[in-house]
Amino acid sequence: MLVNNHEYTNENTMFPTGAQQADLANVARTAMAAHGMSVVEITRTKVGEPWSYVRGGARNRRITLDTPFVVDGPAAGSDLLKTQDDPTGKRVAGTQNNCAGGVTPWGTILSGEENVHQYFITSGTAEEKRYGFPTAMPSRRWPEVEKRFDARIEGYKNEPNRFGWIVEIDPQNPNSAPVKHTALGRFKHEGANVHVGDDGTVVAYSGDDEKFEYIYKFVSSRKYKEGDKRHNMKLLSEGDLYVAKLKGNSPKGQITGDGTLPADGEFDGSGEWLPLIKGGKSMIKDMAVDEVLVYTRLAADKAGATKMDRPEDVEPNPHTGKVYVALTNNSDRGKPGFAPVDEANPRTGNRDGYVLEFTERHGRVNSTRFNWNLLLVCGDPTKDSGTYFGGYPKDKVSPISCPDNVAFDRAGNLWVSTDGAPSKIGYNDALFKVGLTGSERGRVQQFLSVPQDAETCGPVIHDNEDMVYVAVQHPGEDGSYEEPRSYFPDYALPTRLEEGEFSMPRPAVVQVFKLERDKDPEFPGGVSDKPGKGHGRGKRRKNGPKGPKYRGYRGKSNQDTRNRARRARRSYEDWSFQDSGGEGNITRPLPKR
Numbered sequence: 001m002l003v004n005n006h007e008y009t010n011e012n013t014m015f016p017t018g019a020q021q022a023d024l025a026n027v028a029r030t031a032m033a034a035h036g037m038s039v040v041e042i043t044r045t046k047v048g049e050p051w052s053y054v055r056g057g058a059r060n061r062r063i064t065l066d067t068p069f070v071v072d073g074p075a076a077g078s079d080l081l082k083t084q085d086d087p088t089g090k091r092v093a094g095t096q097n098n099c100a101g102g103v104t105p106w107g108t109i110l111s112g113e114e115n116v117h118q119y120f121i122t123s124g125t126a127e128e129k130r131y132g133f134p135t136a137m138p139s140r141r142w143p144e145v146e147k148r149f150d151a152r153i154e155g156y157k158n159e160p161n162r163f164g165w166i167v168e169i170d171p172q173n174p175n176s177a178p179v180k181h182t183a184l185g186r187f188k189h190e191g192a193n194v195h196v197g198d199d200g201t202v203v204a205y206s207g208d209d210e211k212f213e214y215i216y217k218f219v220s221s222r223k224y225k226e227g228d229k230r231h232n233m234k235l236l237s238e239g240d241l242y243v244a245k246l247k248g249n250s251p252k253g254q255i256t257g258d259g260t261l262p263a264d265g266e267f268d269g270s271g272e273w274l275p276l277i278k279g280g281k282s283m284i285k286d287m288a289v290d291e292v293l294v295y296t297r298l299a300a301d302k303a304g305a306t307k308m309d310r311p312e313d314v315e316p317n318p319h320t321g322k323v324y325v326a327l328t329n330n331s332d333r334g335k336p337g338f339a340p341v342d343e344a345n346p347r348t349g350n351r352d353g354y355v356l357e358f359t360e361r362h363g364r365v366n367s368t369r370f371n372w373n374l375l376l377v378c379g380d381p382t383k384d385s386g387t388y389f390g391g392y393p394k395d396k397v398s399p400i401s402c403p404d405n406v407a408f409d410r411a412g413n414l415w416v417s418t419d420g421a422p423s424k425i426g427y428n429d430a431l432f433k434v435g436l437t438g439s440e441r442g443r444v445q446q447f448l449s450v451p452q453d454a455e456t457c458g459p460v461i462h463d464n465e466d467m468v469y470v471a472v473q474h475p476g477e478d479g480s481y482e483e484p485r486s487y488f489p490d491y492a493l494p495t496r497l498e499e500g501e502f503s504m505p506r507p508a509v510v511q512v513f514k515l516e517r518d519k520d521p522e523f524p525g526g527v528s529d530k531p532g533k534g535h536g537r538g539k540r541r542k543n544g545p546k547g548p549k550y551r552g553y554r555g556k557s558n559q560d561t562r563n564r565a566r567r568a569r570r571s572y573e574d575w576s577f578q579d580s581g582g583e584g585n586i587t588r589p590l591p592k593r
Contacts, residue, residue: 001059001171002040002051003109004509005098005458008118009034010474011140013504016481020141028145035096036064037111039171045522047465050511061174065094069167072237073182074280078290081162084155085148092162092180093148099209100191100313100405100458105224106232108170112189114209116163122151127295131187132210133160161294166192166206168236181236184218185276185296191405192218194236195316195323197365200224202235205323207311208297211330212339214305215244215314216296217273219366238280241293242273243305246372248343257334257341257348259377259386266388267343268373271358274303275368307339309350313405317436319412321363324375325356326403329420344372347386351424352378352401355416355434375414375442376434378403380425390442392435398446400432401425409461412436415447417470419455429456431470448512451488451505453477458509466514476505 009031011020020027041057044050054060069092071081081089099114117132121143124135133151137143143150148159165180166189184192187208194204200223206216220239225231248255248269250262261267275283276299282289284299292299309330316323327345332338334348341348344356358372378401379387381394389397402420409415414434421429430449435441450456450472458471476486486505487493494503515521 002038002042002053002509003101003169003171004038004040004471005101005111006034006036006038006507007097007099007114007473010477012480013476013484014481024141025145028140028142031140032065032142032146035098036062036067036094037098037169038062039169039174048467048513049522050513059172059174063095063169063178065096067094068177069093069095069180070177071162071180071182073184073293074238074277075182075290075293078182078294079158080290080294081158083148083158083162086162089158095167095178095180096163098167099189102191102193102204102315104168104194104232105196106229106235107172108168108233110192110194110204110236111167111169112191112206113163113165113167114188114190116160116188120149120151120160122160123157127298128160130295130297131160131164161186164188166204166236168233170233179233182290182293183237183239183241183277185216185241185292185299186294187213187216187296190312190314193313193315195318195321195365196224198363201364201366202239203365204236205314205316207308207314207325209310209312209328211310211332212307213297213311214300215308215311215325216300217242217244239277240275240279241277241296242275242368243300243303244271244370245274245304246271246306246308246342246344250343255341255343255346257346259347259384259388261388262343266373266391267346267377268371269343271306271370271372273368273370274300274305276300276303306342306344309333309345309353312403315406315408317408317412317414319408320436321365322357322359322436323370324406324414325358326406326416327354327356328402328404329353329424344374346374347377352380352384352387353403354378355403355406355414375436376400376403376416376444383425388442389444390435392440392442392444397442397444398430398432399425399427400430400444400446401427402429404455405457405459407459407461409433409463411463415459415461416444417456417459419457422453428452429454431456431459431468451475451486453479453485454488454507468512469509470512471507471509473507475507479505 039061041054041059042051071090077089097114097116098111101111119142122128122133148156151157151160164186166184167180169178170176190207190209192204192206202220202224204218208214218241220235254262276292282292284302310328312326314325330350333350334341354374355376357375358370361367361369375390377388380399381387401424402418403416404419405417407415416432418429421427428449431447433445435443454475455473456470457473460469475488476484479485488505489508492501492503
């Protein structure tokens with residue numbers, strides 16, 4: 001099974017310029033349908049061979065903004081979640097801006113609803129401002145198409161509160177209703193990752209992906225039961241919620257803001273988990289349980305948690321139990337009016353980010369104390385003396401910037417994917433392997449990079465099968481429909497289009513597999529799906545009755561071919577616009593048959 005998030009859309013590459021003005025409803029509803037998640041059955045001929053998807057698979061499904069979700073946990077039914085469409089506060093239509101995720105030990109998928117603010121228009125209450133909700137019409141203009149995204153309307157004032165949760169889906173049961181877990185709190189979740197202690201205690205870690213936000217831990221009130229999926233699917237419904245406070249062990253004067261290490265040779269210290277909800281009760285003065293869970297950021301502010309530099313993925317190493325946090329960057333760190341540097345966030349205007357490593361005290365996942373250190377202070381060591389790589393020689397590492405997601409291989413090595421490196425160190429985003437022990441600790445090695453404007457996300461490392469998987473998100477994002485900056489993954493050039501093909505970038509899941517020189521990959525589906533011979537050797541055949549294909553550039557690009565590509569017609573004729581009283585009408589010729 002493959003489960004994939006569809007975080008957000010790039011209308012600038014999906015539609016011709018002017019399409020939104022001409023036909024807002026069509027553009028907006030197309031984008032709405034493109035958000036959410038996909039569950040896809042996949043198959044392969046044998047271990048080590050690449051996968052293909054199963055058309056019409058019994059478990060295939062799309063989860064969109066129309067999919068009914070069940071709300072569970074202490075805030076389910078709260079007045080803060082009720083709307084005119086859902087007076088119970090226990091049913092929500094859809095999910096959106098799903099960023100990272102995690103696989104639970106009981107076989108379900110967790111996904112974090114992240115930057116949900118960008119779809120709404122609100123009245124600008126203190127709570128809405130704390131979550132970044134705008135008071136002006138958002139660029140996608142969804143409130144003009146669907147009223148529930150206009151929180152100024154009395155019956156929909158709580159609609160924003162119904163997004164920003166960790167959701168759980170069962171990919172094996174296409175008839176099951178996805179769940180929004182209020183017990184884990186509401187904020188801009190990057191994702192959530194579960195760890196089961198030796199005694200069956202279940203915890204879930206999550207980061208709030210924005211500047212000066214926090215790291216959280218949820219501890220279930222129930223214990224994990226091996227093989228009891230029905231029981232385990234309730235583990236995230238009730239428990240204690242904590243937020244992290246970190247303290248450095250070096251004198252404040254040794255944290256200079258330029259990355260210079262303190263006298264003890266590393267950025268490190270201790271930390272504690274501050275309770276927000278414990279034993280079913282609020283630990284925050286003047287905030288009820290449902291208020292803490294719906295407005296978790298405000299509760300963490302009051303608790304006195306440590307403001308971090310964009311905490312994104314937070315994952316425990318399954319081999320050691322140590323937990324790793326991707327802290328992407330924070331250009332405002334140390335600026336006037338913002339939080340100053342500290343040992344856990346030691347660089348002024350943190351451009352390139354960090355990877356934080358922490359260990360729960362006494363090896364107990366439910367401990368309220370931990371020790372931490374910065375494994376990586378990222379950047380290009382050839383240009384930045386303030387970098388640090390776990391003590392590994394700087395002249396022997398790959399430059400790395402803006403860590404986003406983390407994963408682990410069977411040997412216990414850390415893998416880090418990045419988002420934002422091109423604007424920081426000038427290299428495309430990439431996937432890196434990082435050693436964690438002995439003489440290899442801190443050794444950063446680049447494994448792959450992704451196309452222009454794309455971020456690398458969702459790494460899955462199956463090194464026992466010689467397989468690595470990554471999701472390539474928003475390739476060519478800074479281009480336009482008329483002037484693409486990428487043709488990934490189809491590489492169907494405008495000058496070489498065949499019927500039904502499109503010349504535009506698309507996100508995709510990429511599988512990287514080991515291939516012997518004298519062997520072609522085997523694809524499921526019989527002879528027609530295997531790579532062709534002769535001139536077609538190594539490329540899969542055309543989509544359709546003869547199976548899918550590979551496609552790539554032939555020859556080298558030059559100025560002439562680039563000019564011809566810009567002038568060439570698209571896969572369907574250009575949209576045309578006709579002015580009609582200030583409201584544009586859009587017309588589109590029927591495709592040739």
